[in-house]
Amino acid sequence: MEPAPAKAKPQGRLLVSTPLDAKDELEERLERCVGIVQSLTNGLSEREANDALTANVCKGQQQHEEVCLGLFTLVLTEPAQAQRCYRDLTLVNRDGMNVVLVKINQILMEKFLKLQDVPRTQLVWLVRELVKSGVMGADGVVMTLLKQIAASSTSCWSRSISHYRPFTWVLKSGMLIAMSVYTYLRLIVDHGAPNLLPLRQKEVDFCISMLREKFMECLIIGRDLVRLLQNVARIPEMELLWRDLLHNPQVLSPQFTGVLQLLTARTSRKFLACRLTPDMETKLLFMTSRVRFGQQKRYQDWFQRQYLSTAESQSLRCDLIRYICGVVHPSNEVLSSDILPRWAIIGWLLTTCTVRGQGLRWSI
């Protein structure tokens, strides 16, 4: 018996793939667009190239999309040309960068973990540029990016992303400020290891500056802010903040009347979902909506193996439980069916924790 030889699949420029992975349609599309752009500009001077691209873009929506996505992909895959391609992109784009934002969102939601290192770094750079240019809708993309960062806090690359200083971008939007403070306050807890302390200090500095200068925006978070601050209260700067919070609220903001005001403010589901990557959410929602009670063991094992197998990841359990309680609201139809109930998932999360006495804050 001879094995059938595996079909050779050329590695794309954007995503990491193995011979097992099916060809990625998005990647293929984007690489086709690169081909189109290159065929239009090959051998031309910068000026001529720009004219050629502009002329093509005017031909119609499809050509516009192809050129924009081609330039976008070049930004991701060719760092040396990124500045120039981005500039070209801003010159030829006719829809307020919407076509690019949509693709970025798609990549962030579906493909982020599979991005190769260069495109990933470039993507973060590009998002920064978009925010700096004041592109409308860029903050939505930043939030998705933040989510990915928050949820993968224990992986090496995300630490390097944090180094990337997303901090200044966020000042443009109250929601972004709230999201980043929520995210980084959460990350601080996970970054207690000695080798991560410099990183943690940056996160602390950022959070303190936001809390002290933009407190009313941070208030958007709601009562969960108190919980988050409790978890970091031992840190000196945070301790000082707590004193003001409790005894001197006006220092933080004239409109802030005190902790009670914070405690009575509900926290939006958006924040609870912050710590979960889109992939985690997809899988949890799949479990709570499609998997029948009694059939869940394998799914639990797979989820556990992927997301809950390291010592650092045990703190994720709290966030998952919080998410299930606060965000997952099955319809009556599902509730009355034999679909896996939420209490069963929570039970699984509680009973399979491998770290004893971690002081997990189960308070919800």
Place this chain on the structure above:
Amino acid sequence: MATPSNETLFLIKDVKPGSKNLNIVFIVLEIGRVTKTKDGHEVRSCKVADKSGSIAISVWDELGSLIQPGDIIKLTRGYASIWKGCLTLYTGRGGDLQKIGEFCMVYSEVPNFSEPNPELLAQANQQNKSGKPDQNQRGNSPPNQNSGTSAPPGNGAMPPFANNNNPPSGAPRDPAFGNVGRPNGRSPGNGAPPVSVSGPPAAAKSSVTISNGRDPRRAKR
């Protein structure tokens, strides 16, 4: 040999020994140990499932090392035959295994269509002296092995146990062997080959499980 449309998706329950050109989407439940073949290849037997049941698939070399439990995989141009008494899927020539997703697929682990059948195992030991199933069943199933069969010999399309007329042993059996081509109680000489190797499963209506009191697994089309 007429080939079915390459895009027709099959369910695991419709797989029979000798089935060819199988396109199936399944989720991987377990990966077995690696074994080395005589010619130095690595093989893994994986348990995979869709909503209709589970089955074993043998995967060679690199692909086998990449597959993970939870992966949702599309098999194209696969085929099935009996290996050590168990119905097993393989990737055929020109076929492929491609991961198209993970986790989000509902499946049923039962019935397990690769449950070993001792009778088949005995017959397999008689027939497959090399110990390896052939990629196509051409000439591999001397008709006299199948007692009472009316299947014409030598058409190359008959898997070893097609038309096997052995009556069920009386004890209820796991429906796993529904696909093995045992008659479902109709007269054995009905002449219709239970399995058409290359034809669509629609042609294989008569191969049905040994009855064990459950619904006979008729190939539903």
